[in-house]
Amino acid sequence: MHVSTLQRLFPSAKFDEPLKRYTAWKIGGPADALLEPRNAEELLEALDKAREHGIPVTVLGGGTNVLVRDGGIRGLTIRLAKALTGIEIVDRSVIAEAGVLYPVLANATAGRGLAGLEFATGIPGTVGGAVYMNAGAYRGETKDILDWADVLRDGEVLRMANADLDFSYRHSILHDHPDWVVLRAAYTLYPGDPDELKARIKGFRAQRMNGSPNRPSCGSTFKRPPGDFPGRVIEAAGLKGAKVGQLEVSPVHANYLVNLGGGTAEEALELIELVKRKVRERLRIELEEEVRVVGEP
Numbered sequence: 001m002h003v004s005t006l007q008r009l010f011p012s013a014k015f016d017e018p019l020k021r022y023t024a025w026k027i028g029g030p031a032d033a034l035l036e037p038r039n040a041e042e043l044l045e046a047l048d049k050a051r052e053h054g055i056p057v058t059v060l061g062g063g064t065n066v067l068v069r070d071g072g073i074r075g076l077t078i079r080l081a082k083a084l085t086g087i088e089i090v091d092r093s094v095i096a097e098a099g100v101l102y103p104v105l106a107n108a109t110a111g112r113g114l115a116g117l118e119f120a121t122g123i124p125g126t127v128g129g130a131v132y133m134n135a136g137a138y139r140g141e142t143k144d145i146l147d148w149a150d151v152l153r154d155g156e157v158l159r160m161a162n163a164d165l166d167f168s169y170r171h172s173i174l175h176d177h178p179d180w181v182v183l184r185a186a187y188t189l190y191p192g193d194p195d196e197l198k199a200r201i202k203g204f205r206a207q208r209m210n211g212s213p214n215r216p217s218c219g220s221t222f223k224r225p226p227g228d229f230p231g232r233v234i235e236a237a238g239l240k241g242a243k244v245g246q247l248e249v250s251p252v253h254a255n256y257l258v259n260l261g262g263g264t265a266e267e268a269l270e271l272i273e274l275v276k277r278k279v280r281e282r283l284r285i286e287l288e289e290e291v292r293v294v295g296e297p
């Protein structure tokens, strides 16, 4: 797709924009066109145009669980972390737009005396990304409290109930449909005391501060293997501190592969393969990536 066509169709986008500026890992080649729509209308209009002209679309939320490869992303990349940030709370029912950050939603609901989303405080992504990933922490998961999500599929908005989203550990039906876009999600929460809920959130935050490396990463790189923890397994395989280029298995938490500065996706992928291979050889455990890989090599 020629850049001038993208410029004509999406005049408010940024072109040839390095995506490392938009990912938690600070890694990622350029997007042909990067659009941060200001509202739902602009998003729907852009998706319609892309469909009409056969332009591939990639959706990013906060970029906190993606590895964008060094060749970047062709076609249109839409980033929702700054857009679609509305929250509506009526009694125990909460509707949040796809770009709302999970920690913001955790605070907003706790402040209104609604319990259930405190776990979201340490998950730095958006509502859309959390539905996609069935994000969770501290024994709470998105699937436990989500009622439905409005999903744009082939130009139409469909309200998908929790059961239709096929949730399981760090998985949803969206993994099989990269062209579907979550627009908003609804949750039913439980009555709680705002002060107690805020204290719980504060506790979770403190735990995070102590146990997480202070370097760019995608959080947990690997999913939990059956009955175990990836951090423990990787450490037991003797891999803490292992490096490929500027990517390192964090000495603080071995499931975090951190970017020491200027790291590339190629290095990250090589380190991921190295960890998987050594853990397989030394412990006969098969690790599976949690992080989603997008873009061109």
Ligand SMILES: Cc1cc2nc3c(=O)[nH]c(=O)nc-3n(C[C@H](O)[C@H](O)[C@H](O)COP(=O)(O)OP(=O)(O)OC[C@H]3O[C@@H](n4cnc5c(N)ncnc54)[C@H](O)[C@@H]3O)c2cc1C
Pocket (backbone or CB within 6 Å): 024, 058, 059, 060, 061, 062, 063, 064, 065, 066, 080, 098, 122, 123, 124, 125, 126, 127, 128, 129, 130, 131, 132, 133, 134, 135, 136, 137, 174, 180, 181, 182, 183, 212, 217, 218, 219, 220, 292
């Ligand atoms: C420091 C750190 C700590 C973390 N801790 C946790 C944790 O405790 N628990 C946990 O579960 N995760 C954790 N994560 C990972 C990450 O925050 C979650 O997976 C989060 O849900 C990803 O949301 P995002 O908006 O950043 O999605 P992105 O990383 O932008 O995208 C992830 C996937 O979701 C898709 N997607 C995003 N938005 C939409 C949408 N609106 N519609 C359709 N598809 C969409 C993307 O295409 C991509 O495939 C952590 C990450 C970091 C960096």
